[in-house]
Amino acid sequence: MVAGNYIYMDNAATSCPKPKEVIDAVCHHLSTLSANPGRSAHSLSLEASRALFNARQTVADFFGAVNSRNIIFTLNVTEALNLAIYGILSRGDHVVTTSMEHNSVMRPLRHLESEGVIDLSVIPSHTDGSVDMDGVAKSVRPGKTRILAVNHASNVTGTIADIKALSDIKGKALLLVDAAQTAGCLPINLQGMGVDLLAFTGHKALLGPQGTGGLVISKGAEQIMPIKRGGTGSNSEFEQQPDFLPDRLESGTANGCGIAGLARGIEIIKALGIENIRSHEKKLTEIMLEGLKKIRRVRVYGPLDPDRQVAVVSINIEGMSPSDVGYALDRSFNICVRTGLHCAPSAHRTIGSFPQGTVRLSMGLYNTEDDVEKTIDALTWIAEHG
């Protein structure tokens, strides 16, 4: 879809445009429900509490969580990942992760490693971005490995990880999944997939506003400790943090209007059917990959297979820097893409595009086949003239 006069190919960063229903839900909340949820029992506060509760239920149903109290709302997936990592790990724990992780996983883990708190094994992934399953299986130390942290799909190559298979080899470790690139465009079921902790962000394929996200906690990971403490509305007579969920992990007034928008985004996805969204995005990916093959001087990274990736395609044009390609796409063709390292330097080392990075074309629900064809035409022109 053209957002204004632009073709938006940066959905892996944030989905755009937002559906009108989401905008309306945010506005409705701001104009009628903006009392403080859970802090008082007057009618307007109750309405705000109900809205927050309903949103929690919507998220819980969507991801197949055991109970809606196991949904912890956060600002984004970065905060959810920090909560999982700092809330679970303690001195002496071992953690296994992959070289394809975003800095929102890598930096907290590297921090704990440099502080001498954890022992970290980063398993190099294959050059198409796929997980080295043998490498992971061999690195898991029985009784020692506390977390296995992986992304469900890479934000650089789109490569989808087999979460169920990872769950089978994690041993007693908790499987922490960064679903930033998949929540809203691939089916996710916590129990069916054997996920212990699922971190998601609201502003990408879930179609919600920025400043929304969360952590979904399975029964087996409920012992997670808070990283923030403060007012929760419940148990105000005590100076200690409540020990029950969601209050233990959620302090301070929530992003009520944002969460209302997120819940509406999820309802839209449910109504459309996630399988239909997936096939639409697969089709766009297929057209993109086919078109790119025909352009001389273009190198495409990743699995090159719509079945094995989400609608994220990273490329480079031989002899040109990614930023020059991105600039030309934007200024000459009104096509918005993201270039560079995408907050994942280790992933670019893995696929062989460090330090210059790549040009990332990422499609979403509202892109059309025409958008993809125009992008291919533009890239063809740039490759010939650039």
Added chain:
Amino acid sequence: MTVFVFYSIHDVMKAEQVINASGIAIDIIPVPKQISSDCGMAISLKIEDKERLEDLLAACDIAIKGVYRRISSKEWITDYKKS
């Protein structure tokens, strides 16, 4: 009047949802001062409906923190409470 107190606002909201489907008439009120200094909310209902509500909450796995009964405008007695 009987008042049910819960551990979290989330549980009150969940209780309200299942109660609405059951037809029991309730009100959500600020937790009375005599019961607790909590700034949160509680569910009040007619004494006759107390056992029905207990059964319903047990069936839905919603924990009750305490049940209280009002015997005069200022006096409450505790049916039971958990820590």
